[in-house]
Amino acid sequence: MLAGKRVTLIIGGGIAAYKCLDLIRQLRRAGAEVIPVLTRAGTEFVTPLSVAALAGMQVYQDLFDLKDEAEMGHIQLSRAADLLVVAPATADMMAKMTGGHADDLATTLLLATDKPVLIAPAMNLRMWSHPATQRNLAQLHADGVRSVGPNSGDMACGEYGPGRMAEPDEILSAIAAQFSAGPMSGKRVLVTSGPTHEPIDPVRYIANRSSGAQGAALAVALRDLGAEVIFVTGPASVPPPAGVAVHRIETAREMLAAVEAALPVDAAIFAAAVADWRVENSLTQKIKKVAQTSPSITLSENPDILATVCAHPERPKLVIGFAAETENVVPHATAKRLRKGCDWIVANDVSPATGIMGGSNNTVHLITEAGAEDWPPLPKSEVAQRLAARIAEALA
Template sequence: MLHDKRILLIIGGGIAAYKSLELIRLLRTAGAAVTPVMTRAASEFVTPLSVAALAGEKAYTDLFDLTDEAEMGHIQLSRVADLIVVAPATADLMAKAATGLAGDLATTLLLATDTPVMMAPAMNVRMWDHPATQRNLAVLQGDGVSFVGPDVGDMACGEHGPGRLAEPAAILAAIQSHFASGPLSGKHIIVTSGPTHEPIDPVRYIANRSSGAQGTAIAQALVALGAQVTFVTGPASVPPPTGVTLVKVETAQQMKDAVMAALPAQSAVFAAAVADWRVANAGTQKIKKTAGGLPALEFAENPDILATVSSLDAAMRPALVVGFAAETQDVTELAREKRARKGCDWIVANDVSDGTGIMGGTENAVTLITAKGAEDWPRMAKAAVAQRLAQRMAEALG
């Protein structure tokens, strides 16, 4: 897919810069030519020599390189690329790009180009959540810059949350999606999948029965139509799809945080079987069985991810929000009620009662609930359900 494509890779200065080396290797393996550009701060984390060796090309660092500037080298660099990728995109780089500053080679290239730009942010969670960074994000997105990540996870600084650089394989997948052809090309879609595990203590948890097979199939079908998919999955029993930005979570709260960090998106499909409740007084040590009786567990309601995203303002709400309803009785009626209650656009409902074999199986029989009514689909393989749903989404998203 990337054969004969030239990627201008701008490496920002942050601890995540070391991942740019793996990204270069993956891009070269996929057939792309890589022209690396490094900020001065990036050189504190990875050396121009190592970057150049992997790219097979000079690593550009200085705006005022007389040899290159004799022919306006900074203009040429920005114009000959098929895509400009900034990874890692630090808070500083994002701020400068959002305000049009051009004080070094990297920022000058970003200002002097009409080539599509993709950024992979990486920074401390508080820096990412800061209103200034979120304003800059909104400005850049309004200017047409696409984003991959950041991921949710542990930081080098010891904190946890959104701000980790997306994994190189996920950035590669986003780049491949950028060049893919199909009715969903250029569309970012979030898919949640699998169960969530809510701890009772370090060795026990509450969960719903879910293999993640249907959510995985949906993500794969959307990728096949050219979508850029952020796949947020709980501990599923099936392998994740390929060509997606993969975010692994355990709990409902982590899943919500990952979904919110992945916004904005043109659509979101909530196929995960999220546990409705969590244990509010979960033990920090294994709860021992005693002769004194059963432990007293206090339950609290988990965040409602579908309702939260459905109720966002127009600037952040996906144009098409799809929920799932797994029921054991009165499937269509309960799914209609759920669609109205949650405020989503579509509900994909199915009967998971005993004997259907759907939960954990390879087939599914669903009813699609929309504002126009209920549409029963015949029982078919989960991959076929996914393909049909992805096609309907492509039609709805234009």
Template structure:
């Protein structure tokens, strides 16, 4: 719950602004007080009267309101809140934040504050995917701004893809997670999850049986521990947790780009089952049977994301890898830890009959520089919680249990 918390809500100009009305209602129901700031463009989609009626407070819109500015109102507004939420965060607002512009009340508040900021991006799919927006997003994350969404879905413009604003209920969940604190409060945790799909032709691909369940459980546990979580996921069958920054990818090379863009981070947990190889030259047409002869598939090696991050200039303080093995599990995992340069490896046996790959349980061996430790078989949520507890203890300098 958010009892006693004061939220400064900045409403940007986009069709998703209508969701801000439901967000205000849900925040107040959770016990928060909401001070609304409506941009000029936002007022084209929702009225000051409707926002004020739901918030039960005055709507702030004009930087040059003389009554408020006589008491340095924009400075006061930027400091009295426990959290500043921008929903919807348009491409324009994100650009202003990243560039440090202050040409209206909303951007001035965001530049003048030392209060934590959470943004819920919402824009057309092409705008979201544009390199400029992605550069701005990377800058904001590097500045400590937390994001929730956007989601993949239908757009008001008729297109489909990432850019849809996260639903108000999920935004409230993210706000509650940030407000609760925890052993990883103020930390940025990067988690990879799921398989990668490496195309053979437009309809076939190389993949594995990873469901993404363990990575999802780890991201959720880190979020509940108070961390800001960047969740880079391949096409997993298990949906990502609510309240984390979701970056969806398909291939290993896309995952590498997303991981490097998400740095810096305090912790990197690489639970994704990344394909070791890809097609050297995928066909741009569906490959057809030709008189009984078999096609020859030429492979190329995929980037080693774990090894690259372990040696990166922005290396996280703690890098954790996974080793899915079918035999000599501990020995292969020890060799992998040395070879990759990571701090910890969680090894598990995914051979036939274990039910671990794609299942609901896991049995891991934690490999560190100090030795190995077998964990009992348990649900993946339990394994995730234990891992996050160990990580929090390691970062605080305490013991591991």
């Protein structure tokens, strides 16, 4: 898929820049030509010599290099590749991209290009979760910029959380997806997945048994059809797939905020098993067990994410909900579709005897305006592929 493709790789100024050396190696092994652009801050982490040696091409650094301007001006350079990749995309770089800055070679190329752009964000977890960064990310997505990562994990600063740049193989998958000519190419799709955790105190929470496997499989199937996938996931037991924009959340209210920030999209699939209630009086300290007394917990209803999006001014063309039932599956799901205002409902029986929650198979019923379709028992991956094909058909 990458043979003969030209990728301009803009290496930003973050500790994750070292991963770009392996990314260049993988891109060239896959048959791509890499045009390397190294920011001034990027040279603090990797050297122009190492980048040039791996890319087999000179490194572009200076906007005002007269020799380069004579041979390959910045406008020509901005359009010389099939795709521009920014890795690591620091908080500063994302802010400059959002604001349309052009004060160095990298930002000038990004502003002047007419080619697609993919970013791999990387920064401290506080910087990543800051409202300004999240606003910038939402605006970049609205401008058509795609993203991969970041992941959660240990950071160079000693903290742990979301902000680690995606691994080179994940970025490679996201790059390959850019060149997919599938039926969902050019479509932007939101998928929610996994459970939510509603805190009781710092060590206890209300949750459910969702593994996130079906939501992850849907994200993969849609990605493989060429869609740009925004994947909003709770603390699932299965890892998120590569090649999609991952947004990790804990609570239902955080999921709603991430969903609204992702709009507009062409389709939204709500596969997450969101907790219906949260603890109104959650505590900041662990509740201690005291003899002959029980703690008092007051529950409040969580926001209805599916209903909110169905009534949203930027409602997607296609909205799909999931209904996990233990009895009267089709009647309850049919009523839910009408009550929420969504287009389709994917219903399944999650009674303990079915083994669906946490298992690898699923038996679903697709509820639409035309009625209910009963699908046979299938692996969750095949359920996802069938549903993705129907989504592609509906959006065609």
